Amino acid sequence: MKDAGPIDHQNCGECPIRHRAVCARCETDELAQLERIKYYRSFEAGQTVVWSGDRMDFVASVVSGIATLTQTLEDGRRQMVGLLLPSDFVGRPGREIAAYDVTATTDLVMCCFRKKPFEEMMLRTPHISQRLLEMTLDELDAAREWMLLLGRKTAREKIASLLAIVARRDATLKLRGVAGPLEFELPLTREAMADYLGLTLETVSRQISALRRDSVISLEGKRRVSVPDFGRLLEEAGDDSDGGYLN
Amino acid sequence: MKDAGPIDHQNCGECPIRHRAVCARCETDELAQLERIKYYRSFEAGQTVVWSGDRMDFVASVVSGIATLTQTLEDGRRQMVGLLLPSDFVGRPGREIAAYDVTATTDLVMCCFRKKPFEEMMLRTPHISQRLLEMTLDELDAAREWMLLLGRKTAREKIASLLAIVARRDATLKLRGVAGPLEFELPLTREAMADYLGLTLETVSRQISALRRDSVISLEGKRRVSVPDFGRLLEEAGDDSDGGYLN
DNA sequence: CGTGCCATTGATAGGTCTCAAATACTGTGG
DNA sequence: CCACAGTATTTGAGACCTATCAATGGCACG
Numbered sequence: 217m218k219d220a221g222p223i224d225h226q227n228c229g230e231c232p233i234r235h236r237a238v239c240a241r242c243e244t245d246e247l248a249q250l251e252r253i254k255y256y257r258s259f260e261a262g263q264t265v266v267w268s269g270d271r272m273d274f275v276a277s278v279v280s281g282i283a284t285l286t287q288t289l290e291d292g293r294r295q296m297v298g299l300l301l302p303s304d305f306v307g308r309p310g311r312e313i314a315a316y317d318v319t320a321t322t323d324l325v326m327c328c329f330r331k332k333p334f335e336e337m338m339l340r341t342p343h344i345s346q347r348l349l350e351m352t353l354d355e356l357d358a359a360r361e362w363m364l365l366l367g368r369k370t371a372r373e374k375i376a377s378l379l380a381i382v383a384r385r386d387a388t389l390k391l392r393g394v395a396g397p398l399e400f401e402l403p404l405t406r407e408a409m410a411d412y413l414g415l416t417l418e419t420v421s422r423q424i425s426a427l428r429r430d431s432v433i434s435l436e437g438k439r440r441v442s443v444p445d446f447g448r449l450l451e452e453a454g455d456d457s458d459g460g461y462l463n
Numbered sequence: 464m465k466d467a468g469p470i471d472h473q474n475c476g477e478c479p480i481r482h483r484a485v486c487a488r489c490e491t492d493e494l495a496q497l498e499r500i501k502y503y504r505s506f507e508a509g510q511t512v513v514w515s516g517d518r519m520d521f522v523a524s525v526v527s528g529i530a531t532l533t534q535t536l537e538d539g540r541r542q543m544v545g546l547l548l549p550s551d552f553v554g555r556p557g558r559e560i561a562a563y564d565v566t567a568t569t570d571l572v573m574c575c576f577r578k579k580p581f582e583e584m585m586l587r588t589p590h591i592s593q594r595l596l597e598m599t600l601d602e603l604d605a606a607r608e609w610m611l612l613l614g615r616k617t618a619r620e621k622i623a624s625l626l627a628i629v630a631r632r633d634a635t636l637k638l639r640g641v642a643g644p645l646e647f648e649l650p651l652t653r654e655a656m657a658d659y660l661g662l663t664l665e666t667v668s669r670q671i672s673a674l675r676r677d678s679v680i681s682l683e684g685k686r687r688v689s690v691p692d693f694g695r696l697l698e699e700a701g702d703d704s705d706g707g708y709l710n
Numbered sequence: 711c712g713t714g715c716c717a718t719t720g721a722t723a724g725g726t727c728t729c730a731a732a733t734a735c736t737g738t739g740g
Numbered sequence: 741c742c743a744c745a746g747t748a749t750t751t752g753a754g755a756c757c758t759a760t761c762a763a764t765g766g767c768a769c770g
Contacts, residue, residue: 297607359606360544366613367661414614
């Protein structure tokens with residue numbers, strides 16, 4: 217397990233997350249300032265980015281790959297509390313110590329900003345704090361949606377909800393509607409799904425098998441899922457019929 | 464159930480939440496601007512402030528009392544996703560439609576700002592967006608703490624956690640440490656506790672009885688709780704020994 | 711062709727929910 | 741001040757869902 221280390225400097229103008237990340241609203245001169253305090257780091261799937269309780273002297277954007285935030289109880293019970301996709305922000309300005317474990321679940325590239333300069337820049341660059349506020353409010357909404365799932369949904373509904381979210385995001389990326397059959401890759405292991413959903417991995421496995429038996433989904437290999445009828449999946453998820461248009 | 468209606472105009476300088484609310488960092492002239500777009504509303508315990516899906520043309524600070532944010536599944540299952548105490552902020556700048564039900568669980572006074580002018584003021588008043596960002600990040604941390612509770616804690620641990628949080632907040636308000644015996648009022652019904660914790664009210668009742676049997680707490684009436692040994696309560700909550708110093 | 715990780719499946723135990731009834735409390739009107 | 745109605749809370753019995761413990765299967769990689 218080695219840190220893949222810093223990679224070559226890259227121009228913000230060509231950055232794939234340029235229009236969605238914390239820098240989305242920045243002007244050219246503001247980007248130039250950011251470029252002076254940024255550096256890239258890469259991680260391999262499975263590596264830990266930071267441990268909860270460790271000092272963290274940067275904040276960062278996910279450029280590519282998937283990372284997770286998890287919390288752990290003394291006896292080892294774990295709960296994922298955030299799923300970080302490209303353009304999502306990691307770290308809290310004003311906080312020295314990481315509050316969560318951050319782990320790369322796939323190969324991961326992050327655009328890191330040295331914290332001190334970033335904080336100073338925030339004070340004089342409303343474009344950054346405005347965008348960060350917007351992103352944080354979105355995350356809060358997502359967290360609250362997740363609280364409903366954790367507190368009130370059955371195991372079957374939890375699985376269906378997770379599949380619906382991944383399917384929807386995948387359809388968005390591919391610029392296709394959610395009508396008609398969908399097919400996508402599940403970027404999480406059964407264990408990670410369990411940590412996300414507040415279940416055991418055995419229950420996750422059983423419910424996926426059940427959804428397959430009932431023809432709500434079908435699998436090719438362990439990770440590739442296809443959904444013949446997205447409306448059916450949403451019903452199984454137990455949400456309102458609109459299925460969370462707020463995201 | 465009547466809306467107690469607007470109350471007399473009040474000076475921001477004398478406001479009890481002046482130093483903790485969204486206006487905390489505002490200068491005198493900024494307060495003057497806020498005063499022009501604010502109005503007070505009072506609600507009686509049990510009243511609904513807004514329904515999820517309704518148009519919401521204001522944002523607000525809780526001045527006194529307690530309100531809750533809840534989400535509901537089609538079949539009626541409910542999950543509380545936020546507990547709003549004095550100084551907490553309600554509503555999302557940039558959003559027209561309320562995403563959650565907001566309910567007064569005690570008599571409640573809110574300081575409301577007309578949304579449009581508030582949004583415009585945010586654009587030219589960094590003190591407001593900075594403070595709002597900070598508050599939103601705090602809420603996100605609290606939501607994630609709650610996700611751990613909902614996903615991984617037992618019923619007994621959930622109850623103990625809730626009691627610990629209320630006890631800690633009460634001790635803070637009274638400017639006393641958490642050493643020695645604590646006594647406080649529970650501002651929630653069993654049903655509201657159940658909605659908060661992702662349990663049924665019967666399970667809440669049983670676990671409170673169990674904690675009493677085991678001398679972790681004692682009750683006077685239904686709502687007044689005393690905790691002889693706070694450390695013991697924290698152990699029951701299953702948290703790290705520090706018990707969430709981050710809040 | 712092992713080795714190790716990930717996933718599936720089975721049997722059983724245990725925790726929480728559901729349904730039901732009794733009890734305590736609050737506020738109201740006589 | 742008391743009786744009553746309505747709400748909140750407690751307690752019980754049983755069912756159901758998910759966790760736990762255990763074994764097996766499948767796939768990638770050396």
